[in-house]
Amino acid sequence: MNILDLPVDILLLIFPRLDATSFLHLTSTCKSLHQSEFVHDAQFWSNIVRDTFRVPNQPQVQHDGKRWQKLYKRLLTQSRIYTWGSNDKACLGHSFEAPQTAHPHVPGLIVRRAPGHRRRHVSWPAEMEGTENLGVVADVQCGGWSTSMLTAKGAVYTVGVMDGEQFNQRRPPYMQAIKMQPTPLRYPPGFTQAAERHDNKTAIKQFSTGRSHVLGLSDSGRIWSWQDIDHAALHVKFLHHETKEEVSAGRGTVHKVVGGWNKSVALVEGCGIVLWDPLRRGHDDTAIEDTALVMETAVVPNTTYRQTRGKEDTAAPGTIDSTAEIIGEVQSIVALEEIVLFNTHLGKLFISSIIWTRDEQRLSEPFELDVTQGVENADVFVTDVQGSFRSFAVFLKDGTVLTSNQDRALDALHSTGSQDPLFKSVAALQHKDVISVAFGDYHFHALHAPGYITSYGNEPQACGALGLGGHGDPEGRLRGMRYQGIGGDGRLLPHAYSEGRRVWFEEEKRDWITFLTAGGVNPAEAAPRLRMALGSPGMDCQGEISEWIEQQGRDWEDKFDVRSEEDDGLGAYFALSVTAAGWHSGALVLVNEDLAAKVQAACEVRDPALVEEEEEEAQPGADELQADYEEESTSAASPSLLASATAIAYDWGRWFLGLPPYNSAAGSQQHLRDTLAARNKARRAAERIEQIHSPRNYGESPRKGYKYVWANDHFPRLRLTNGVEMPGEVEFDEWRFARPEFDVHAGV
Structure with missing residues (x-):
């Protein structure tokens, strides 16, 4: 056959x-x-x-086969972890401050930190240190004071501090210490450590990070819980619920674990959504203890239903009469501060309130939230729900993404008749292939299927949580940030909610926007526009300039025409996942280094003027030295040419070490060195003066002998939506794409 x-x-x-x-x-x-x-x-x-x-x-x-095939090829060698935002307790995995280049306000000034000084804020995405030997990283998640990674081998690594409220105390109960390098979470003695070799009981297939703890589900179906990077995990067992291992279905099978803000959650077949307090090892616990029996748990009522796998649902419409089947099979779960949210296979969204006191631990009956509010399409089907702390997002089948928070959801649950709508609809998230939304305390990110990340919300103390650069400097303002208050809190302008603001991983983009903040090729001509865009009380000009810059950066690779038939279409930097918590964020990014190098090379051109200048400066010095060598060799009473050459070599070697020459007859050499030193000193002084008075040097060149292709560009000049024309002597700039319709009330 x-x-x-x-x-x-x-x-x-x-x-x-x-x-x-x-x-x-x-x-x-x-x-x-x-x-x-x-x-x-x-x-x-x-x-x-x-x-x-x-x-x-x-x-x-999940139905995009081409995308999954491309990911398979690139995951083998290209996974990288990038983090940004507040680096409190080293939660970003950036150990020390790297030397910075010139400052936009004082070009040429090198700002350095003392050795060992950790960066407090990171405004641009930076690659986490110490991940080179971890292998393929499959997932990354942020906790309140930490960032954790899951490798393809099933090992979980963490940086920072897992519980920041128990931090660095040297006396009992011995608080937690900072981990600047990715540290593998370990297991009790007698168990195989996942970082060493594979074992079904300890290799993690799915993990979830809460505010101050990490939950892991092993290949065998065992639940592990960590609350301290230095402490071994605890195997979670329930007093009132049975769990089974080495099975793929049936009563007791654990299908998912969720690290909530202050609770732990597991989806257990036959039990439903089970909730308990995170486990904690005491300072006097012995390392031999490997299991914790959880005495107090609560279950979301009517969440036990499971579809029959491999068979179609044969029940006729209208014949489902049990409450569990009306709710449907649980798909995704979110555990916020006071509520549990979940969606089911019937396309519904439910909320259950957490009642957790000393005398009572339970969850309320599931209440269906009306997702049709503010949605034009009457046929609403919920496919996913995601969230953290007090915020969440709901995904609909037609590509709509709705955002809300815990307070509005509780108002709906208790029917308080609040004036605030249950959901908001951010224009930049609608029908834009959004895969996931990650929430921090005051900011959130959206991951889009084409592999880019957009940012929304606020940055406390300009901590860089949005990943848009700046930290209060002009670069952040050109991306659409407004800084206010004593602490310099950053707020994204309403204009940024029309199309979103993308997180940039390309370093050359940062040089480009730095060049613009310095005024472009003619800072004096651009000064009125800079003041209008960055210094005026009104937000219209700043908002539209930031959108114009966004459009230029969005089309970066096509703009420089570096794509070829060999490219897989995923781009040089393809974000596979995004995460956020507290004041920081992270992303798992697939980096095509060859394509990234092509893009960077396309941004650079040789600078003939600099090359010619280098040659002119180098040649006279060489001629003078050669002439001096010849003069010395003819006047000195050397027995041979070899001896003369050896003496000269000794003299120059001692000169490099700061010692006097062996040959006293080399007085003319000392005069030559003094002359050349004075000349170099004068040249360096002239260069510093030129840099101070020429801010355009900042961001126009990647290195000596080269210039960026934008080195002769001016600061943009636009005709604004309200009819105002930005001042200047240059031509007006056109939009790369259509100018969006701005909603000045968005994001408020």
């Missing part, structure tokens, strides 16, 4: 049993199998990516 005679359903059952190489060989055997529906089979590629690299499922793109 020919394999092509088999029904398609049979082929789809065969594919999951193949590895990637065998699958590609099979689909290459004939034209019939080399069709897109087979080669890019979404179920095969999503399963193999998640099984091989432990990448979490992304419901919004």
